[in-house]
Amino acid sequence: MEKPRKSTSRGVGRQKVRGHSPANRSLQRGIEILRAFRPGSEVLGNGDIAERTGLSRATVSRLTQTLVGAGYLERDTALRAYRLGAPVLSLSHSMRSGSSLLAVATPLMLETAMAHKINVGLAVRDRDEMVYLESVRYSARASLRKVVSGQRVPIELTSLGRAWLAVTSAAERDGFIAHVRLKRTQHWPQLKVELERAIASVRRYGYCMATWQPEVVALATPIVIEGRLVCILNASLTTTVRPQEVVAALKNPLLELAKRIALAAR
């Protein structure tokens, strides 16, 4: 007679058990649905969404209808699927136009990128990834510079993420490291060493180095204003010369720029 177990789907919503954080379940779920749309899976059917979020098909169907009504999802009837709608672009636009940090940082970043012919990026942490607020890509030809934002990169493999790890609270750092240990059991020993080195490097020199993508060497440094971690700045370039030389070339521009941003944003 007892209900067997709805623990799978209900479990997700039950995270309010510990402590009190008045969380609206429907809203949470709706946002998880939006978050399921990410580069590589920009077109999802109700079934895909149900699978990725752990929600029941019926619930997904209703929530997607609501999101379509709100304009944040569009249905592609041919593919029986949804994609994100144009109104989400307005959220970005509002977010960016309201950010005083970006207002002061972007011109300085452009300046540094042009002066040293390097890429410069600014990111914050979101869950288990870093999100670029702004990324200025320097390109030799025609001084073409492309600016992207919203791109996500993994914390554990990038200079950005490791710099964040170095300056976040011990609790968050330990929690995240435990998470990664399970996620990357394969290369964990190697990875662990790299993380420890990066964290030590940030503490000693103010920056750390990583090469996540082949031939791209990146340095990152945290920006702290009034004792509060604000964001992570990085500088990178594509090259085949030895990383050590790149570090020597990048570290001063990076630290200098970080100082200027911190000063201007105060």
Place this chain on the structure above:
Amino acid sequence: MEKPRKSTSRGVGRQKVRGHSPANRSLQRGIEILRAFRPGSEVLGNGDIAERTGLSRATVSRLTQTLVGAGYLERDTALRAYRLGAPVLSLSHSMRSGSSLLAVATPLMLETAMAHKINVGLAVRDRDEMVYLESVRYSARASLRKVVSGQRVPIELTSLGRAWLAVTSAAERDGFIAHVRLKRTQHWPQLKVELERAIASVRRYGYCMATWQPEVVALATPIVIEGRLVCILNASLTTTVRPQEVVAALKNPLLELAKRIALAAR
């Protein structure tokens, strides 16, 4: 104490009048809160949000907490207010990277903007505004071109919006016109004439013209693919010469580009 926003959002949810439109109220409300953050009001306290959305303070407080937990809002403790969080940038990024329309349109738009030294934009309708998917701003100095997206412009005053009006369904057009008549009682007679002219122009010549901002003349044309309205394309430039001359200069590039985009996006 009128609450136009409330009636709008309720209206959407209440379309279950004729049977069924499973709308999740909490999710709708949460999204209305996000939508309340727009250029000009990027920093809102719970009170402001309650006022703008017509929700009770208690409800707003709970929903904002949920949104903060999800990362879509950030609290600014100093100002006792919220602003949009960085993760919304990822939604834009995903939306853009999944849009096959943008993939084909952006290079063509850049090409046309450079070749004719004009601004080119692509937009869709969202509620009572047009939202730019992409906007290539041509600038003489150093061929500096700035690309923005997510910006919103009013339907009734812009070439983009009027071109949309001309090709949308009669029901939506009539509904919107009724809405504008109430919103702009002041200049309604003048506006009505302009709207009718624009609509006739789109039907006869395929485009319409408007100067919303001083010294900026814009033309717009709808892009229809397989009988389905997809988006609106516009071309504009800043000038002091007579509008008629500008129209002559812009109309061919605009219509040509629209054709190429429609062809490539099929």
Place this chain on the structure above:
DNA sequence: CTTGCATTTCCATCTGTTGGAATGGGCGAG
């Protein structure tokens, strides 16, 4: 036409959400 799969709707259950009122906290005026 039938078959098969995915989505949507129906329905009874009951959880989670709601607004008003009480409480808590921060800030400025005095």
Place this chain on the structure above:
DNA sequence: CTCGCCCATTCCAACAGATGGAAATGCAAG
């Protein structure tokens, strides 16, 4: 420094509406 104001948060009982399973519908391929 204290007081008083204002805004945000929490509490509470009431109940609207969200939920998952099952049935129905829709769609496409065979």
